[in-house]
Amino acid sequence: MEFAVPWSSLLGGILLGASALLLLLFNGKVAGISGIIGGLISPEKQDFLWRLLFLLGMMGGGWLAIQFLGITFPSDFSASPMVIIIAGLFVGLGSGLGNGCTSGHGICGIGRLSVRSIAATCTFMAVAAVTVFIRLHVM
Amino acid sequence: MFYIISLLTGLIFGIGMALSGMIDPAVVIAFLDVAGEWNPALMFVMGGALLVFIPGYQLLIKKRQQPFIAAKWSLNSLKALDRPLIIGAALFGLGWGILGVCPGPAVTSMLAGNSDVWLFMVAMIAGLFISQKLKQKIN
Numbered sequence: 001m002e003f004a005v006p007w008s009s010l011l012g013g014i015l016l017g018a019s020a021l022l023l024l025l026f027n028g029k030v031a032g033i034s035g036i037i038g039g040l041i042s043p044e045k046q047d048f049l050w051r052l053l054f055l056l057g058m059m060g061g062g063w064l065a066i067q068f069l070g071i072t073f074p075s076d077f078s079a080s081p082m083v084i085i086i087a088g089l090f091v092g093l094g095s096g097l098g099n100g101c102t103s104g105h106g107i108c109g110i111g112r113l114s115v116r117s118i119a120a121t122c123t124f125m126a127v128a129a130v131t132v133f134i135r136l137h138v139m
Numbered sequence: 140m141f142y143i144i145s146l147l148t149g150l151i152f153g154i155g156m157a158l159s160g161m162i163d164p165a166v167v168i169a170f171l172d173v174a175g176e177w178n179p180a181l182m183f184v185m186g187g188a189l190l191v192f193i194p195g196y197q198l199l200i201k202k203r204q205q206p207f208i209a210a211k212w213s214l215n216s217l218k219a220l221d222r223p224l225i226i227g228a229a230l231f232g233l234g235w236g237i238l239g240v241c242p243g244p245a246v247t248s249m250l251a252g253n254s255d256v257w258l259f260m261v262a263m264i265a266g267l268f269i270s271q272k273l274k275q276k277i278n
Contacts, residue, residue: 009180010183013183022147057149058247069158086234088262088265097226103243
C-alpha cells in the first residue's frame with residue numbers, strides 16, 4: 001500500500017504547536033480559539049486587546065498564506081445557510097459549555113496531559129465521526 | 140511586548156492553520172469519515188502540534204513560576220470530568236461533524252473571501268453567548 005506523508009499538514013501542525021507554546025510561555029495564555037473568542041463577548045479588565053490582536057493575527061496569517069504561499073481556501077462551505085447556522089450554534093454552544101475546542105483541548109490541554117482535555121477530545125472526535133457516518137452512509 | 144507576542148503568535152497560528160489543510164472542511168470530513176476513503180491529514184496536524192507542545196511544556200513551562208512577561212499562568216485548574224465538559228464536547232462534536240468547521244479554521248478564513256464563514260462565525264458567537272448564560276444559571 002502506498003502512503004504519502006502529508007508534509008504540509010505536519011508543518012502546519014508544528015506551527016500551531018509552536019504558536020501555542022510561545023503564547024503560553026510568554027503571555028501565560030492558552031491558544032484555545034473558542035476560549036479567546038468567548039472572552040471577547042464578556043471581557044474582563046485588561047483582557048480584551050490581546051484576544052483581539054491574536055484573532056486579527058490569525059486572519060492576517062490566513063491572508064498571507066493565500067498571497068504568498070499559494071494556499072487555496074474554499075470559496076464556500078457547499079451547505080445551505082440553515083445547515084451552516086445549526087453547525088455554528090452547536091460548535092459555539094458545545095465549546096463554550098465544554099471549555100474548549102480542537103485547539104484548546106486537542107493541542108494545549110492534551111499537550112499538558114490534562115485528563116479533562118483528553119476526555120473532551122475523545123468525546124468530540126467520537127461524536128463527530130458518528131455524525132459524519134450517519135450523514136454520509138446512513139441518511 | 141505582551142501585545143506584540145499576541146499578534147505574532149496569532150499570525151503563526153493562522154499560517155499553521157492554512158498549511159495544515161484544516162481550513163478545507165472536505166479534509167476534516169475525510170478524516171472523520173472512518174468508513175469512507177480515510178484521510179489521515181488531521182492526525183499529522185495534531186501530531187505535529189503535540190510534537191512541539193508536549194516537550195516544550197515539560198521542559199520550559201512546567202518548572203517556571205510565571206510566564207516571561209505576565210504575572211501568572213491563565214490555565215484552567217479544574218480536574219473533574221463533569222457533565223458540562225462531556226455534554227459540551229459532545230455538542231461540539233455534533234456541530235463539527237455536520238459541517239467540518241471548527242473555530243480555528245473559521246477565524247483563519249475570515250479574509251479569504253468566503254461569506255459562509257461570516258455566517259458560521261455569527262452563529263458560533265451566538266452559541267458561545269448562550270453557553271455563558273447557561274453557565275451563569277448552573278452556578
